[in-house]
Amino acid sequence: MATTTYKILGQSAPAATTSTDLYTVPASTEAIISTVTIANRAASAATYRISVSVNGAALANEQYVVYDAAIAANDTVALSLGITLDATDKLRVYASNANLSFNAFGTEIA
Numbered sequence: 001m002a003t004t005t006y007k008i009l010g011q012s013a014p015a016a017t018t019s020t021d022l023y024t025v026p027a028s029t030e031a032i033i034s035t036v037t038i039a040n041r042a043a044s045a046a047t048y049r050i051s052v053s054v055n056g057a058a059l060a061n062e063q064y065v066v067y068d069a070a071i072a073a074n075d076t077v078a079l080s081l082g083i084t085l086d087a088t089d090k091l092r093v094y095a096s097n098a099n100l101s102f103n104a105f106g107t108e109i110a
Contacts, residue, residue, distance in 0.1 A: 042099035
């Protein structure tokens, strides 16, 4: 019988303009990303990107679910996504500056 675990799947404050793995689905596991939050810790606006890659493939245009979305200064955005992932799939994030924090919440099924 499958085991379902609800948890924080990933947390990151990535370097500016660098695609960063926020979460990689473990082997023999599936996952559902229910919510991703983005917090802008700075007094100036920024932009962010979110992408999903099958089997950890290299970054490609078709993987983006959010691209250069704006986030206001000192603001937080919560995205309810319901993204389903298979083993070794990756959720990646990107920030226009080093002042954004990303959190992914969801479920692992093993």
